[in-house]
Amino acid sequence: MPNQTNSKRISISLNPELYAVVSDLAHLQNKPMSQVVVGILEEMHPMLEMVRDGLNEVKKGTDPKAVLKKFGSDLILDGSEHLGELSKEVKKL
Numbered sequence: 001m002p003n004q005t006n007s008k009r010i011s012i013s014l015n016p017e018l019y020a021v022v023s024d025l026a027h028l029q030n031k032p033m034s035q036v037v038v039g040i041l042e043e044m045h046p047m048l049e050m051v052r053d054g055l056n057e058v059k060k061g062t063d064p065k066a067v068l069k070k071f072g073s074d075l076i077l078d079g080s081e082h083l084g085e086l087s088k089e090v091k092k093l
Contacts, residue, residue, distance in 0.1 A: 012037075022037060050071060054070070
């Protein structure tokens, strides 16, 4: 979790379906909804950086197909890494 002294606050609105999922996750984990959302965003941080970097490249004039190709290959590599980690965790069960 981020340090409370240097954290930035935002307000968000969720559609009812998304709100229900986040609410259920919070209840099941016995955590506040804001902590669940922050946890999800922290897990997605590398992916969000890739999207940001790709959009910056397109904005600079890089061919969108080239950016998408790189994004896709990075996504596959990252997904494979996470799948390997998940496999190890499942084997421990």
